[in-house]
Amino acid sequence: MxxxxxxxxxxxxxxxxxxxxxxxxxxxxxxxxxxxxxxxxxxxxxxxxxxxxxxRQYIPKGTDLRTVTDEEIAKVQRSLNLRSRKCLGYRQPAVVFDELRSAA
Known part of the structure; x- marks a missing residue:
């Protein structure tokens, strides 16, 4: 990954x-x-x-991860990466990550 x-x-x-x-x-x-x-x-x-x-808002604690599909994981990943975060000045992690990659 x-x-x-x-x-x-x-x-x-x-x-x-x-x-x-x-x-x-x-x-x-x-x-x-x-x-x-x-x-x-x-x-x-x-x-x-x-x-x-x-x-855990998407996949509760105790869930057997063998029952979670790759598609479900990808959907959660997209949702979390597009969710604004206070620690990033209410910006989205995906946007900040792309900016940092471009600057390097």
């Missing part, structure tokens, strides 16, 4: 879940550093926690 943006990915902050078991391979391919939050220290991943809250 990050490969086409690899010029812009310098660091990745991850939690300690099994979904990051291939972190060394990903870091090597992207030439990025991977940092891990301390266990049970959710405040160290504030952006992740905020995103999880937004995501």
């Amino acid at each position: 990050l490969w086409r943006y690899r010029r812009h990915v310098h660091t990745i902050t991850a939690e300690n879940g099994t979904e990051f078991c291939a972190h060394e391979s990903i870091a090597l391919k992207l030439k990025a550093e991977v940092y891990f939050a301390n266990p049970y220290a959710s405040w160290e991943c504030g952006l992740n926690e905020n995103f999880n809250g937004l995501l």
Whole structure:
């Protein structure tokens, strides 16, 4: 997912879940550093926690993700990337991301 943006990915902050078991391979391919939050220290991943809250508006906690289709994920992804955010001065993440990519 990050490969086409690899010029812009310098660091990745991850939690300690099994979904990051291939972190060394990903870091090597992207030439990025991977940092891990301390266990049970959710405040160290504030952006992740905020995103999880937004995501749960579409996919409730406890949902078996094997039942969620790629199309549903893409729809949620589009919705969240086009949703204005206070931390971005009420701009859309997709717009800010495109501006940053253009400036690099």
